Amino acid sequence: MRSNLVRVALATTALLSFVMLLTACGGDDDATATPSASPTNQPSTVNATPTGPTPTRTPVNVSIEEEITVFAASSLTEAFTQIAEDYEAAFPGIGINVVFAGSQQLRTQLEQGAEADVLATADEEQMDLAASSGLVSGFRFTFARNRLVIIVPDENEAGLTEPEDLAQPGVKVVIGGENVPVGRYGREFLDAASQQSDFGGDFADAVLGNVVSEASNVREIVSAVQLGEVDAGIVYVTDVTQSVSGDVSTIEIPDDLNPEARYPIALTHLGAPKDNAQGFIEYVMSEAGQATLGLFGFAPGVP
Amino acid sequence: MPEQQLDRPEQRLLAAAETLGAGMAGLIAVVFLGLPIFAIIERAFEKTDFFDVISSSVVTEALRVSLMTTAVSLAIIVVVGTPLAYVLSRYRFPGHAVVDTLIDLPIVLPPAVGGLGLLMAFGRRGILGEWLDDAGVEIAFTTTAVIMAQVFVASPFYIRAAKAGFDAVDRDLENVAYTLGSSRSGAFLRVAVPVAAPSLMAGAVMAWARALGEFGATIMFAGSLPGETQTVPLAVYRSLETGIDVPLALSTLLIGVSFAVLLTFRLLAGRGALTL
Numbered sequence: 001m002r003s004n005l006v007r008v009a010l011a012t013t014a015l016l017s018f019v020m021l022l023t024a025c026g027g028d029d030d031a032t033a034t035p036s037a038s039p040t041n042q043p044s045t046v047n048a049t050p051t052g053p054t055p056t057r058t059p060v061n062v063s064i065e066e067e068i069t070v071f072a073a074s075s076l077t078e079a080f081t082q083i084a085e086d087y088e089a090a091f092p093g094i095g096i097n098v099v100f101a102g103s104q105q106l107r108t109q110l111e112q113g114a115e116a117d118v119l120a121t122a123d124e125e126q127m128d129l130a131a132s133s134g135l136v137s138g139f140r141f142t143f144a145r146n147r148l149v150i151i152v153p154d155e156n157e158a159g160l161t162e163p164e165d166l167a168q169p170g171v172k173v174v175i176g177g178e179n180v181p182v183g184r185y186g187r188e189f190l191d192a193a194s195q196q197s198d199f200g201g202d203f204a205d206a207v208l209g210n211v212v213s214e215a216s217n218v219r220e221i222v223s224a225v226q227l228g229e230v231d232a233g234i235v236y237v238t239d240v241t242q243s244v245s246g247d248v249s250t251i252e253i254p255d256d257l258n259p260e261a262r263y264p265i266a267l268t269h270l271g272a273p274k275d276n277a278q279g280f281i282e283y284v285m286s287e288a289g290q291a292t293l294g295l296f297g298f299a300p301g302v303p
Numbered sequence: 304m305p306e307q308q309l310d311r312p313e314q315r316l317l318a319a320a321e322t323l324g325a326g327m328a329g330l331i332a333v334v335f336l337g338l339p340i341f342a343i344i345e346r347a348f349e350k351t352d353f354f355d356v357i358s359s360s361v362v363t364e365a366l367r368v369s370l371m372t373t374a375v376s377l378a379i380i381v382v383v384g385t386p387l388a389y390v391l392s393r394y395r396f397p398g399h400a401v402v403d404t405l406i407d408l409p410i411v412l413p414p415a416v417g418g419l420g421l422l423m424a425f426g427r428r429g430i431l432g433e434w435l436d437d438a439g440v441e442i443a444f445t446t447t448a449v450i451m452a453q454v455f456v457a458s459p460f461y462i463r464a465a466k467a468g469f470d471a472v473d474r475d476l477e478n479v480a481y482t483l484g485s486s487r488s489g490a491f492l493r494v495a496v497p498v499a500a501p502s503l504m505a506g507a508v509m510a511w512a513r514a515l516g517e518f519g520a521t522i523m524f525a526g527s528l529p530g531e532t533q534t535v536p537l538a539v540y541r542s543l544e545t546g547i548d549v550p551l552a553l554s555t556l557l558i559g560v561s562f563a564v565l566l567t568f569r570l571l572a573g574r575g576a577l578t579l
Contacts, residue, residue: 212532214527228426
């Protein structure tokens, strides 16, 4: 009778397979109904909802409760976490989930089907690419501006004191990848510097030769320098936050060589438009939102 | 099972259900495992000019880095891992179980934890790294770091298989070697290793495949620089940010190479050796 047991087991498997298939289909429907599904490979998801969604539902006004997802460039981590908290405090019942990653990663994830209501990138190029893929509405605001700075570990083993030193042989440098906004701006600085006699025409090539890793977002550069694993990194001035400033020193880049980073924000074209997605953008552009960005070191946007 | 039982109606029903059960479970598994692989290959050839893409520099550089680093990693794993596996198989010593467990640990640890550990140990401000740095040796963010990350995550696969292989070697064979005047290392090299060779091969293949696919520890400890530290998996991840062509082509290559190696090995070594 042992083989009967095996047969019963296999018959049970058949039954379970059917049940699994059915529940799998059911689960699928549930998943598509929830817009906040966050894709894999996310560096960080900040759920700023303070106490979770309130269970009361008012049938009169449907927008009293809404969950919106904001995709934001890594450099906005502290500022947008704060702004999301402020927005939620101002509009109880609204949940703002902010996902931070390199702008080009956010754009790629949207292209691959990730769902978000708002996209905020660190350069126009990634927003243009998102727009040309039909992912965002054509209407956008420049909500913040930023500048670059060179950071070195506090111990500064390589003894770097000025931007020219990045080209010294053997200095280990980390910059952003070519399509990462901070990497693109960084290369703009290198190219601009190479036009100047005090840097020399081969400055850009020498620095690029010193690059030991190309990061996919600016916070990767910050942590490599903070850990002291490399000698220098090119990041935004806003990345030298309170939690970082104890471990790194900065080397200023002259204004005339320092490209201005412009941050655009736009509604995505995915799913039904949500009141609070527009509301969030308006809040970012408002005096309060701009003040918060200013607090974290960003220059005001272009109204 | 006596033949006449099959005539009973409930037995026939059961027979039908078991066939259906096995078929359904098998089908689900095959589709789930096979579809993503098929999808990559289908898209790689449908959406892009595959042969143009694989001759681009991103692809050839990544392939070169991957083949070079995994070859060195595998050599290190085999040279260091074989004696270790033999010692673990033949001798009981205090802490044996701890060493055994420690060796298995990288299999269950997230590779990112491995990467962080390597940084803390061999990074510039790491426990050993500080000394090495003073001596002018820098490891983090170099090709050496890629190899170390691969050895860290892949060696358990080899050591486990090699230990199982040595466990299965008949001790009498080694004893005969001793009575014939062989030294310990002689018995190891001329008896144990050749007899356990199929298991060693199987372990080496698994370890190589794991090293080839290594991502998490590499990106943390070695970073990502085309031509230096950017292996195929890293290139798949990074190139996805510029378009789908290169990741699809690289993935297809990786699938093809891995499948060919595993299948060839299965056909050649076959029977018994692949009890991993």
